[in-house]
Amino acid sequence: MENQKPKIDISGAPWAECCGGPQFFEITYMFKRISAIISPSGKEEYLPIEMVVCKKCGKVPAWAWSRYPDLPEELKSQEKTILTSSGDLFSHK
Numbered sequence: 001m002e003n004q005k006p007k008i009d010i011s012g013a014p015w016a017e018c019c020g021g022p023q024f025f026e027i028t029y030m031f032k033r034i035s036a037i038i039s040p041s042g043k044e045e046y047l048p049i050e051m052v053v054c055k056k057c058g059k060v061p062a063w064a065w066s067r068y069p070d071l072p073e074e075l076k077s078q079e080k081t082i083l084t085s086s087g088d089l090f091s092h093k
């Protein structure tokens with residue numbers, strides 16, 4: 001059987017950053033409480049949502065925010081990568 005995955009060269013791609021540099025990240029879960037009214041089972045349920053968390057600050061890194069449009073502000077990393085007017089990447093705590 002052939003491997004259908006496209007091969008890409010990631011050697012030149014940068015590591016994802018948080019807290020001012022490349023970090024270890026881990027996958028963890030948050031849960032959405034599904035009320036009995038909208039739950040298909042008619043009972044309250046908790047639905048697991050996979051999240052990316054920076055191991056240094058324990059919060060969701062800025063580059064992953066777009067995956068979770070309703071992410072609570074208090075779970076967002078304080079790190080903000082801002083493009084300055086001169087075009088330099090500027091890390092702002």
Ligand SMILES: [Zn+2]
Nearest residue numbers: 018019054057
């Ligand atoms: Zn961090």
